[in-house]
Amino acid sequence: MKKAVNDFLVIENRALNATNYLIRLLSPEPLPAIYPGQFVNVGINDSSEVFLRRPFSIFEVDYENNTLGLVVKILGKGSKKLSEAATGSSISLIYPLGKGFSQPARADKILLIGGGSGVAPILFLAKTANTPAENVNILIGAKSAGDHIGIEDYRQYGATHFTTEDGSLGVKGFVTQHPLFAEEITGFDKIYACGPDPMMRAVAKMAQEKGIFCEVSLENLMACGFGVCLCCIEPTVKGNLCVCTDGPVFNINSLKW
Amino acid sequence: MKKAVNDFLVIENRALNATNYLIRLLSPEPLPAIYPGQFVNVGINDSSEVFLRRPFSIFEVDYENNTLGLVVKILGKGSKKLSEAATGSSISLIYPLGKGFSQPARADKILLIGGGSGVAPILFLAKTANTPAENVNILIGAKSAGDHIGIEDYRQYGATHFTTEDGSLGVKGFVTQHPLFAEEITGFDKIYACGPDPMMRAVAKMAQEKGIFCEVSLENLMACGFGVCLCCIEPTVKGNLCVCTDGPVFNINSLKW
Amino acid sequence: MVDLKVKIGNLEFKNPVMAASGTCGFAEELADFYDVSELGAIFLKGTTLRNRAGNDYPRMAETPSGMLNAVGLQNKGADYFIETIYPRIKDIDTHLIVNVNGSTIDEYIELTEKINELGKIPAIELNISCPNVKEGGMAFGISCPSAEAVVREVRKVYDKTLIVKLSPNVTDIAEIARAVEGQGADSVSLVNTFLGMAIDSEKRTPLLSTITGGLSGPAIKPIALRMVWQVARAVKIPVIGIGGIMNTQDAIEFMLAGATAIQVGTAIFKDPFTPLKIIQGIQEYLNRHGFDSVSGIIINKLQM
Amino acid sequence: MVDLKVKIGNLEFKNPVMAASGTCGFAEELADFYDVSELGAIFLKGTTLRNRAGNDYPRMAETPSGMLNAVGLQNKGADYFIETIYPRIKDIDTHLIVNVNGSTIDEYIELTEKINELGKIPAIELNISCPNVKEGGMAFGISCPSAEAVVREVRKVYDKTLIVKLSPNVTDIAEIARAVEGQGADSVSLVNTFLGMAIDSEKRTPLLSTITGGLSGPAIKPIALRMVWQVARAVKIPVIGIGGIMNTQDAIEFMLAGATAIQVGTAIFKDPFTPLKIIQGIQEYLNRHGFDSVSGIIINKLQM
Numbered sequence A, B: 001m002k003k004a005v006n007d008f009l010v011i012e013n014r015a016l017n018a019t020n021y022l023i024r025l026l027s028p029e030p031l032p033a034i035y036p037g038q039f040v041n042v043g044i045n046d047s048s049e050v051f052l053r054r055p056f057s058i059f060e061v062d063y064e065n066n067t068l069g070l071v072v073k074i075l076g077k078g079s080k081k082l083s084e085a086a087t088g089s090s091i092s093l094i095y096p097l098g099k100g101f102s103q104p105a106r107a108d109k110i111l112l113i114g115g116g117s118g119v120a121p122i123l124f125l126a127k128t129a130n131t132p133a134e135n136v137n138i139l140i141g142a143k144s145a146g147d148h149i150g151i152e153d154y155r156q157y158g159a160t161h162f163t164t165e166d167g168s169l170g171v172k173g174f175v176t177q178h179p180l181f182a183e184e185i186t187g188f189d190k191i192y193a194c195g196p197d198p199m200m201r202a203v204a205k206m207a208q209e210k211g212i213f214c215e216v217s218l219e220n221l222m223a224c225g226f227g228v229c230l231c232c233i234e235p236t237v238k239g240n241l242c243v244c245t246d247g248p249v250f251n252i253n254s255l256k257w
Numbered sequence C, D: 001m002v003d004l005k006v007k008i009g010n011l012e013f014k015n016p017v018m019a020a021s022g023t024c025g026f027a028e029e030l031a032d033f034y035d036v037s038e039l040g041a042i043f044l045k046g047t048t049l050r051n052r053a054g055n056d057y058p059r060m061a062e063t064p065s066g067m068l069n070a071v072g073l074q075n076k077g078a079d080y081f082i083e084t085i086y087p088r089i090k091d092i093d094t095h096l097i098v099n100v101n102g103s104t105i106d107e108y109i110e111l112t113e114k115i116n117e118l119g120k121i122p123a124i125e126l127n128i129s130c131p132n133v134k135e136g137g138m139a140f141g142i143s144c145p146s147a148e149a150v151v152r153e154v155r156k157v158y159d160k161t162l163i164v165k166l167s168p169n170v171t172d173i174a175e176i177a178r179a180v181e182g183q184g185a186d187s188v189s190l191v192n193t194f195l196g197m198a199i200d201s202e203k204r205t206p207l208l209s210t211i212t213g214g215l216s217g218p219a220i221k222p223i224a225l226r227m228v229w230q231v232a233r234a235v236k237i238p239v240i241g242i243g244g245i246m247n248t249q250d251a252i253e254f255m256l257a258g259a260t261a262i263q264v265g266t267a268i269f270k271d272p273f274t275p276l277k278i279i280q281g282i283q284e285y286l287n288r289h290g291f292d293s294v295s296g297i298i299i300n301k302l303q304m
Ligand SMILES: Cc1cc2nc3c(=O)[nH]c(=O)nc-3n(C[C@H](O)[C@H](O)[C@H](O)COP(=O)(O)OP(=O)(O)OC[C@H]3O[C@@H](n4cnc5c(N)ncnc54)[C@H](O)[C@@H]3O)c2cc1C
Pocket: A039, A050, A054, A055, A056, A057, A058, A070, A071, A072, A073, A074, A075, A076, A077, A078, A079, A080, A117, A118, A120, A121, A218, A219, A220, A221, A222, A248
């Protein structure tokens, strides 16, 4: 698949909450088709501490205006620097990378689960799925209400539910403790999840037990992002696969979890 | 001598011409006594390319407002980064470093010669010398009128003369071709010079021939700036001396030029 | 138009800018970005006789101006390469060079013989310097007798261009270079990665599954440059310079130090276009300095 | 208050954070900034028997995350040190350690004997790893027989704490460490600088008067850390870790790799307060991780 490296213009950089930023970037060229679950590898400008690029899921694509959106959570040096990118500055992206989620069928009842910045690809999927809103449930987990990434109202794309560890928004606990998951899980045809490793493993475990189709998006450490370094591997039933090219989305049946 | 490392606040950063910037910095502590010829070693923030600090002469000191001024000429990566320092950002300085020029006596007839960014310590000396203006001549060399560093009017401190290589301001040629130097040199008791190496060597050569007292300020490459690395050495009659602690100002008689 | 051609052994290369093994996959991944036939050569991902899963995750750690990797020669083995990958890439119009690895001399020989059969592989790079495998690998490259032995035996079965990739983890790299030259190597390429380590001070664990890994990137450039300079003075065969080359300036430095050609490695991860930019940059450099050909820089290399 | 004391040979140090030789002058220059008695120890600038002018200018080149130096042991010789410098600094209330250099074993011995007379110098660091001098220097540190010879002879004339500073420019640093341990060294400190090189591609000349120089700074940290880890597993004597330590995190990494103490070098050029900040940082780290004493980290070092 054709890939590119280009300098994008920062047209918006907005704090969503204390640690998450929404960054909108203008492409210098018409954007190729981009699917939920795909990502970009972002060059961090002028940092004495960051050497490699940093991968971020694509959160939204606006083909008309030629813009991409990323949700960046501050974790360390690179994401911090990125969160400070000034409007009008430029940022180098390698894109589009990875294989996205499989498209659910119109009739599928789907559950989309996002944790932390993992909501980015999940919400992109919610927006672009062919499945009508009544068949879609979106379950978003966060530490507390303040950590919730409220970008726009997603209720038009599906019923939206929350869990927070402190109970400050929605159900108290982890996403796997939400009734939708804990009790009604067998009502779904397909589950799509992205979030912290323990969350995805818990989701995968239950889906596997119940025999429900489930895809997760992994965030292994990457050096290149386009399949040449073999650093981002995940052990699978087909051997070590690259998360950057064979993933980041994997069907849980292929993982050795 | 007591030295300090502190973060200074950029309160002004102004382009003087295409390649030179005047940067004024606010000290977080009362400034110690600082003499013309002394310098600071400046930390370059967040650069993937610059590892060490960069030395810059002190151009002015305002004890009342606790500010320092530097003149920064863009030469490479560090000076470029520094020239982009935003007002309100902070910059780490090690200061005050080096030994300044010797003070001329009131009765001395002195010639101050500055080339390029070397005008910074020279103008600081002009401002602070005890010698009355009628005994002071300031000779400033540049490539062309546009390269001249016009910060303020120095005529109150002494008669001011210019040379430019293209003749666009003052006498055409190098400072050593100015009549004041080429013809009237023996009228001076003391010469002080700072500028590009070839300029200082030419000045020194003539001063030595005529037996005139002459001090030059050197710009050897530095790693530390405070005497511990022994990288900045200059061969002298007393052996290899550190430009950062024994200099940067040297009497030409001690140099092996 | 300046002449960028260089010669290594009997082989002519269209330009001296090559992609380093393990950093450009099997050429196809780079072909997603541009026409890879513009490169001087492509050194394919390290290949072994049999399938290797490589080391466990995590295999990578960022370091100041560099990175550690502990990939451990993950590849599907010679037969898979020959049957599945080679047919797909063989018509790329530049030299494809196989990076040959083994845990024993016999493995090196057997793999070389298999690769020798492939009409469109004009050269091999004998990797005696991989720091990320338990057996063989770097062990061959850190002493003269073992380096000599593997090169001698491989030379017997291989008549095409034989490039030997040297390890920097040695006291005297020039000595090793002379040793492999003595056994008939057509060229030496250096450096492979430096053995390094990274620790998570808060979690108090190593950052790599293998504890140690190979350091690459700009951090190593000053050491790699010194080694290329030492080796270029010690041997008559052409030297291929590798280590932290990020841009034209770096590439020219290696050529001034005596390298006939250079390989771009880790820089590809930051920008896959780096090798193309360097080809362009070398052309500009030659024009600016009034050279007709790239061999001009090399012949006029630093008189030191 | 956590206990920061560490022991090397018979000598107790108030804390494990020390200033590296050649980066803190003769203590007086740092004393312009703060009370240097707060440091664990001060390794004074490399000293030779007789006055040395050092190498020509330029002696320094910046590199990615590091620097090359080619100072070449500029110093005024033993007698000047003993008569002029020592009296001025001897009452500093921390251990002052002389970094002892020679071009021959006899020079090492003679200098050691002179330093042995000084009541306030409780230890020497035998530098067998300086890459910037033509004779002796690193040559002693890159082979076991020569390293053994110099340590054996110096040990005969020196009963105080003997620290031997190792060169990283070797194939197997653990082997050298074992060799000097075998000759009675009380401790090894590592690493000294890596032999590197820098070239001005536009001017087409080397950037150092000596062509090659010693690489230091964060760039070398991953390799230095690996070496400290290897050596700490190979010897019983305490190891002093050196190489690119810029902050507390780096210092802790070296301790987890097995270092009893650490030296801060190039970081001092960027910020002379670095060692003090690290002392403070280690205290905070110990509190955060529930250790009573710094020896806790060392004893609980990575089980690898
Ligand atoms: C395919 C993919 C998609 C991603 N999408 C997003 C996204 O949409 N939004 C978002 O905020 N983040 C996303 N991430 C994660 C993001 O790449 C990391 O948070 C970022 O690289 C951290 O860089 P840093 O320099 O801030 O952290 P560093 O300073 O490099 O690291 C800080 C700490 O975090 C750990 N760490 C760093 N990266 C990872 C990782 N990938 N997994 C586990 N631990 C890590 C480090 O080991 C270290 O302990 C994605 C990652 C991948 C691989």
